[in-house]
Amino acid sequence: MASEAKRSTQHSANALRALRRRLPGRVAVDKASRLKASLDNLRISFEPQAVIRVEQAAEAGQVLEVANKYAVPVTARGAGSSATGSAAPVRGGWVLDLSALQEVRIDPLSRMATVGAGVVTADLQAKAEKHGLFYPPDPSSKKYSTIGGNIACNAGGMRCVKYGVTRDYVVSLEGFFADGQPAGLGLPLKKYVSGFNLRDLWIGAEGMLGVVTSATLRLIALPPKRWAGLFAFRTERAALRAVTGLLKAGVQPSILEFLDRQSVACAENYSGYAMYPGHAGASLLLIELDGSAAEVRSQRSALLGYLEDRALGWKEARTEVQAEKLWQVRRTCSQSMYSLADTKLNEDVVVPLNRQAELIAFTLDLKKKIGLPTPTYGHAGDGNLHVHIMYNRKNADEAKRAREGIFRLMEKVVALGGVITGEHGIGLAKVPFMQLQHSEAEMAAMQAVKKALDPKGILNPGKVFEPFEVWDHPSLDVRLPWDHR
Numbered sequence: 001m002a003s004e005a006k007r008s009t010q011h012s013a014n015a016l017r018a019l020r021r022r023l024p025g026r027v028a029v030d031k032a033s034r035l036k037a038s039l040d041n042l043r044i045s046f047e048p049q050a051v052i053r054v055e056q057a058a059e060a061g062q063v064l065e066v067a068n069k070y071a072v073p074v075t076a077r078g079a080g081s082s083a084t085g086s087a088a089p090v091r092g093g094w095v096l097d098l099s100a101l102q103e104v105r106i107d108p109l110s111r112m113a114t115v116g117a118g119v120v121t122a123d124l125q126a127k128a129e130k131h132g133l134f135y136p137p138d139p140s141s142k143k144y145s146t147i148g149g150n151i152a153c154n155a156g157g158m159r160c161v162k163y164g165v166t167r168d169y170v171v172s173l174e175g176f177f178a179d180g181q182p183a184g185l186g187l188p189l190k191k192y193v194s195g196f197n198l199r200d201l202w203i204g205a206e207g208m209l210g211v212v213t214s215a216t217l218r219l220i221a222l223p224p225k226r227w228a229g230l231f232a233f234r235t236e237r238a239a240l241r242a243v244t245g246l247l248k249a250g251v252q253p254s255i256l257e258f259l260d261r262q263s264v265a266c267a268e269n270y271s272g273y274a275m276y277p278g279h280a281g282a283s284l285l286l287i288e289l290d291g292s293a294a295e296v297r298s299q300r301s302a303l304l305g306y307l308e309d310r311a312l313g314w315k316e317a318r319t320e321v322q323a324e325k326l327w328q329v330r331r332t333c334s335q336s337m338y339s340l341a342d343t344k345l346n347e348d349v350v351v352p353l354n355r356q357a358e359l360i361a362f363t364l365d366l367k368k369k370i371g372l373p374t375p376t377y378g379h380a381g382d383g384n385l386h387v388h389i390m391y392n393r394k395n396a397d398e399a400k401r402a403r404e405g406i407f408r409l410m411e412k413v414v415a416l417g418g419v420i421t422g423e424h425g426i427g428l429a430k431v432p433f434m435q436l437q438h439s440e441a442e443m444a445a446m447q448a449v450k451k452a453l454d455p456k457g458i459l460n461p462g463k464v465f466e467p468f469e470v471w472d473h474p475s476l477d478v479r480l481p482w483d484h485r
C-alpha cells in the first residue's frame with residue numbers, strides 16, 4: 001500500500017517536472033494560488049497539485065499533452081464563479097487557468113467578435129457597444145465570469161426571454177482536445193454544416209470534453225432604446241398569471257423577472273431600497289423592453305394595456321440611472337438571502353411557462369413542511385426560476401430538512417415536465433438528481449461521448465457522472481470577488 005502511494009507521488013512529481021520543462025514560469029504550486037483555484041461559488045474546496053496560468057492559447061495544448069501522457073486530471077478555470085462546483089478540482093491534479101487569454105477582435109462587417117476564453121463577459125459587451133453592437137447574454141455574474149466559463153456552462157441570464165442563451169451566440173470555437181491536439185470547431189462564417197457539430201457538444205459540457213481557448217461570437221445591433229417598469233401583485237399566483245397573459249398578448253419583453261414575497265423582503269432589507277414603496281409584501285415583476293423608439297413605445301402601450309388594471313400598482317424608470325437601480329436591486333437578491341441563514345441551496349430549475357404558478361404553490365407549501373425559507377425569483381419569461389432553500393449548515397436538523405426539501409423539489413420539477421437546471425449546469429451539486437432527469441440509455445450515451453473525446457478521463461473528472469453529495473462536504477466561509485456582504 002505504502003509503496004503504491006510512493007509510486008503515485010513519484011508519478012505526479014515526474015508529470016509536474018515535465019510540465020515545468022515545457023512551460024517554465026507558468027506553473028504555481030504555492031498555497032495561496034492552490035487555495036484560490038480550489039473552489040468556485042459552491043465554496044467546497046479541493047486543492048489541486050498546481051495551477052497553470054497560460055498566457056498563449058497554444059500553451060493550453062501543451063498542458064493537455066503532458067497531462068494526458070501522465071493521466072493527470074485537468075480542470076479548466078475562468079473566473080471560478082460556477083454555482084455548482086463544476087470548477088472545483090475534485091480529483092486534484094492541475095487547474096488550467098485561462099483568464100489571461102484576453103484578446104478581443106470585433107468584425108463590424110460580419111457582426112462577430114473573436115475573443116479569448118478569459119475575456120470577462122461585461123468587458124466584451126462594453127467593447128461591442130463602441131461599435132454600436134450588442135452581445136446579449138448577461139449572467140448576473142457578468143462583471144466577473146469569462147466567455148470560456150459562459151460557454152462551458154451555456155450561461156443564461158435575464159435577457160434570454162428575448163435573446164436566448166450563450167449557445168445562440170457561439171459561431172465557432174478554438175481550443176484543444178484532451179490529448180492536446182488543436183480543435184477548430186466551426187469557423188467564423190455565416191454558414192457552416194461540415195461534419196458533426198462538435199461545437200455544440202462542447203457548449204455546456206463543463207470543460208469535460210475539451211478546452212476552449214477562443215470563441216467567435218455573434219453580435220447584433222445595439223437596441224437604441226430601453227424601458228423598464230416594475231409591477232406589484234398581491235400574490236405570486238397573480239404575478240405569474242400576468243406573465244403568461246402578457247406573452248400571449250404578444251408583448252415581447254427583453255427581460256421578464258419575477259420575485260416572490262420572500263425574495264422582495266430580502267432584497268429590500270439588504271439594499272435599504274424599497275422596490276415598490278407602499279406595497280410591502282407584494283410579489284413583483286420587473287420588465288424591460290428594448291428596440292427602436294417606436295417599437296418600445298408600442299410595446300409599452302401593449303404592456304400597460306394588459307397590466308395596468310391587473311397589478312396592485314406600477315412604476316417606470318424614467319432614466320437609465322433609475323433603470324440601473326432597479327436591476328441592481330434584483331442583482332443583489334442572491335447575496336441578500338444570507339440574512340436568512342448561512343447556507344443556500346440554489347436551484348435553477350425550469351418548468352413549462354404555464355406551470356410556474358404550480359411550482360410556486362409547491363415552494364410555499366414546502367416552506368411550511370420543512371420549516372425553512374424558500375425564497376424564489378428568476379427568469380419567469382423562460383420558466384427558469386431560482387428556488388432557494390436557506391439553512392444553517394452547522395444545524396444538523398436544518399441540514400437534513402434542506403436535503404429532503406431539495407429532493408422533493410426536484411421530483412416536483414421533473415413531474416411538471418421541467419428540468420433540474422436551466423443555466424448553472426450539473427457540476428457536483430446536481431449530480432444526485434441526474435437519474436431523476438435522464439434515463440439509463442441517455443446517461444450511457446453521454447458517457448460514451450465522454451470516453452470518445454477524453455479516453456483517459458483527464459478533463460474535469462469527478463463531475464456529472466460520479467456520485468457526490470454536497471451535504472457531506474463542509475463549505476468554506478471565504479469571501480469571493482462577487483460577495484458584497
Ligand SMILES: Cc1cc2nc3c(=O)[nH]c(=O)nc-3n(C[C@H](O)[C@H](O)[C@H](O)COP(=O)(O)OP(=O)(O)OC[C@H]3O[C@@H](n4cnc5c(N)ncnc54)[C@H](O)[C@@H]3O)c2cc1C
Pocket residue numbers: 040041075076077078079080081082083086087098117138139140141144145146147148149150151152153154155156157158206207208210211212213334423424460482
Ligand atoms: C453572483 C453570481 C451570479 C450568477 N448569475 C448567473 C446567471 O444569471 N446566469 C448563469 O447562467 N450563471 C450565473 N452564475 C454562474 C456562473 O457565473 C456562470 O456559470 C459562468 O458562466 C461561469 O463562468 P466562469 O468564468 O466563472 O467559469 P468557471 O466557474 O471558472 O468554470 C465553470 C465551468 O466551466 C469550465 N470552464 C471554464 N473555462 C473553460 C474553458 N475555457 N474551456 C473549457 N471549460 C471551461 C470549468 O471547468 C467549469 O466546469 C452566477 C454566479 C454568481 C457567483
